[in-house]
Amino acid sequence: MDPALSRRAFLLASGATASGVALEIALPAAPAASSIVTPSATTPMTTVRTVARPHGTGAYRRLADGPGWRRVTRTDLADAGKDRAERRTVLACFVQFTDLHITDAQNPQRYEFLRAGDLGSWRPHEALTAVGAVSLIEQINTLRYGPATRAPIGFVMTTGDNTDNNSRIEMEWFLTAMTGGRFTPNTGDPGAYEGVQDSGLGLYWQPDSGLRDVDKRAGFPHLEGFLKAAVREVSSPGLAVPWYSTIGNHDQLFGGAYSGAGGFFADLATGSRKLFDLPASEAGAVYRALRRGDPTGARFRAAWKRYRGRTRTVTADERRAPLSPHAYIAAHLDPAYTGSGPVGHGYTRDNLDSGRLDYSFRIADGVVGISLDTTDRGGDYRGSVGTRQLAWLERTLKTHADDTALIFSHHPSWAMTNLTPNPARPGEKRHSGQELLAVLRKHRNVAAWINGHSHLNRIVPHGGLWEISTASHVDYPQLARVVELADNHDGTLSLFTTLVESAAPHRTDFTDLSQSGLAALYRELSFNSPGIRSGLAGLPGDRNTELLLKKH
Template structure:
């Protein structure tokens, strides 16, 4: 590895980076980016102080790290390189109906951030600020190539509700959003419950969050749920299906009568005795549906009457696809945002001339958080890859000559290779096999023109080199942190031909357009978007590991060019 782009900018940023890299990697060279403003190459959110509720400020940007795990670049390639594609990855937006009765917030002391996030009432505002950032950048920092597209790699909604899907469309296409459900004249969620389990922002109650230093913010809930105007992307966008777009809280299988009734009903469970809560949390973690339903049925706990709302009805995968195909939701395009009227949630699309994108559906219809692929989808993928490959390897490792030309291939999915471990059969197709992430890696390594697999789900920044003894059979896996949990990143990815027998993927993390400094008295759209970031940093379930380390941040990932390397 070699470290480039910006010298160490002193203090905390330099120390943190030095700890994560070998001594041989700590050399800097000349600036290589066309521009850095608006990216983490320039500035990064940095906490002030070392304990309690911490405010954020602008810290020094992160430099570029050249990763040569899979291929070696030659000097002077910056002057030769030709940009092939430039795009932005959003992932795990988790647009949340924070007042939905079909949520298990009371489990958060046991189940962590997946049950409740202190910042989630602001999810639509935060996502809209991320859109603002992309619009202001408009092009890649290393090539200057205008963005070809934006892709949202799943968990675009939090609890697969129709109203969350509407908010998603408005965030990405633009329009007026009212992030409120039930009685629009008042808030009916856990953040004004009076329970010490939750941050009650408008109350002087010394809840567990205020004990940790969280502020009292009068007017917060009214401001968070009032209508606002989302700018919408100016760039075509594509959508990938995630487990939260398909399951109850991304975990329990859909179409369970008891839970479906909760969604649109007038009863919200806001608490449960410790013993019952522990049994429910364990059942959800272990995929024990029978116990989960039994606990929910027998231990209702603290109940609040709320206003029923039919917009909370959970959508089906077919309805998700139909919403994308609706002409009213075309926005900046394309029609369908990748989906076709085929009944499947996987598809291919032309990223740019000579570059093909493939979006997979890695959710398991049987439910639970982890994913897998059906045999039908894996077979479709193999056939598609063969059709765009002039040469590939069969399952036994023998080289096969294919068609007359290659396309570079980028794979997109929600789940990562390590989180595709759920092999439960599809209830609608119980005879069909399910396939793991390891099997997908093995398939992708048969096709030298597969350059990268871009995904989300883990809420962690992590870039993995999938090497092979035959160098051209290697590829990169690029996993990006969520935009609901801190650090709330998205990622710009630029593909270039170095004209030296290699290609490079530049990966640059970006933050939303919101300012780093917050003012608890500023309840404007911009002020709340800034607070969204700061609350996520301070959330009791925040984890420093989600940030990743230098090799997972701003990188140049080098690969041998498939058509010039031979085994």
């Protein structure tokens, strides 16, 4: 999801709120306090055991341990056999990461100034995305097994928005975090932070300053040394299991929404002029244009040029250059980033030659994974797929007709409404999420479509398959999802989904600016972020579940 879109506005625009109401009617009631799972020595560290919850009162609320979320059995697509647990065998166990948004918070191409028109357009915690991602990796390495079946975790799949600004340096940080190593989340002047958080502008949280900015008036703390710590070297162990990558709109488009029209955004990203603020009326106009759909960023570019006199000088940095699809694939194929494998993390030399970002891979005997690129290179934060992609998908599903198929993409069905032509294929038709669903429903071997983008936990039945959309790791409650597929040997399959937080402690210490302390602060700041929409954790049946479906 684009940071310029408030959570509330985006979900209303995408229809997620209305659908959530309908889903709530069909689901069991929320658990009574006595049925909520409490911590035990044998329960793995997932949200079944405990979840970070706010405590106390006041504008800024501290987080601490809270009760976990129970597992809900959903029988929308198939009945639950009485003795299925004794008969079942595990087919696959893996983890979904989505919307990590590893961010170069100092990139001149960023549009933090939209906050003047909508508070939710900028996150006060964005400088900590790198330590937050590493903390999640540490948690998965510790987890090791699926919490429902105890099957070993086989791999991790990212479902896009791995980075935030489509830049080479962010991709390097992401790949280093995933494969292991050290990196410094800082660009421009290596000895100074040059972003909005030391600008002296009250529109943004100024953590090192005594200024009573918008966020401090909402209870945010004064943290001397925060910015120095935020751009300090980060150490990642890398994932201990293989991982695969799916691309999102922020990995391909400027700001997750704009195509590279005329080179304006590329020049802006690598240049030395940054626009820190706009009048509220102008910021609101750019924000509304983005929401409606402004694929080439015409309204953004007009505002930037009109207010160029308000820009400030920052240190130019060529490492912020955008990545073409070819360069994106090549970065994944770089042997330096193989880690636990596989080479290319799903992408192959064939992808490099063709520039196509779709691929299939063998998950296990009888189970195939298919990764789809749902970002429209013509621009816009909403997704779609091209005719050639749909034809490739049909062929792939027919080839694997005897396998259970799991589909991965960035956008969910309800956010695939952008049919802007791809500049590279102007004559090719684009297709919506509903059209993609129609193809998937024709193939009875498709068990699930797993995605992200909306930063919301939501699970929807579609005929014979489940659509599983997972909340982001940048907005609270900052989650990943374990998915376990099992054959019940009674004509049904079970898909178990379990949400996972990072390894960071729930409680924060404002004096602890270590890597772990910053990761804990990352979560708490995200909870308190002004403009955040509540309810991104979803309903009980969108969180920890057993999803029944008929075996094809």
